[in-house]
Amino acid sequence: MKRVVGVLLVVLFLQVFAVVAVQAGEVRLSAAATLAEAMREISALYEQKEPEVKVLPNFGASGALARQIEQGAPVDLFVSANRRWMEHLAAQGRMEEASQGILASNKLVLVGRRDLENSSLEDLVRLERIAIVNPRSGPAGEYAEQALRALGLYERLAPKLVMAQDVRQAVVYADRGEVAAALVYKTDALLARQAKILYEVSPELHDEIAYPLALTVSGAGNPAAVAFLAFLQGPEARQVLEKYGFLVAP
Incomplete structure (x- = not known):
């Protein structure tokens, strides 16, 4: 019982x-x-x-x-x-x-060193290292690749591109000066402590974010x-x- x-x-x-x-x-x-x-x-x-x-x-x-x-x-x-x-x-x-x-x-922007005065994506050819998110792992990389290809810049810049795992890592690269600039979302760029937003990418160059x-x-x-x-x-x-x-x- x-x-x-x-x-x-x-x-x-x-x-x-x-x-x-x-x-x-x-x-x-x-x-x-x-x-x-x-x-x-x-x-x-x-x-x-x-x-x-x-x-x-x-x-x-x-x-x-x-x-x-x-x-x-x-x-x-x-x-x-x-x-x-x-x-x-x-x-x-x-x-x-x-x-x-x-x-x-969201918007796609270029964030980078405060001494840079980039006013267009074409200016990226003068920089040594540019970070983007790996297009295979994150949409931010897809948008960045679309914008660069739309201007015929992707192949020219390919040797200079540093692939980040995600947007936050790309911003960190720019913040630490490990790259001259990075193509990232505006919301993430606003979190940078050292780097600044240099340029907003035209939304006509990539799919809607x-x-x-x-x-x-x-x-x-x-x-x-x-x-x-x-x-x-x-x-x-x-x-x-x-x-x-x-x-x-x-």
Whole structure:
């Protein structure tokens, strides 16, 4: 009899624990690294409003994050730095298409030494080393390559290009003077301590820099993730994104 009671108590404990876990709620967020500061602040704001919810962020290159989702990583919400990776996952049936939207947009800039006076991408031929994100690992590199190819500069500059793993690394290279300049997102360039923004690249030279977001198929079944997605598209999150230099449509 004691054994039966013990088993019943264990079962009851597990049921109560499961209910508490559901009530507590977790949102497993995978977002492009360039969004890290803004998303941390937005997550903190949301957790203040909804203390029973915990946002668990994972930041990195969009391609790497997409491959993690592709391989079955537990993710509720994905925010990419370009449309291609979102479309790639959607084509595999991994994203809840009805939840897809655009969080924000950005600009591509040249950031570099304060003594430089570059006024166009053509001036890059005079520099010794220029950092860009590896186009195979991050969208920022794709945008940079598109802009350079549009002006017929990519092949000429190829020997001078230093490939960074992500935007933050490219900014660090420029900040430390390891390269003369770097082609990065404006939001990341604003975080530089020593380097300065030298030039904004014309958006006509590359694809639109947009940050699509969507719930994964599993995330669509998580009420906490659905609610957090709505918060990301609201006025409080918009204010934070604009503070960090992102462009948000009205």
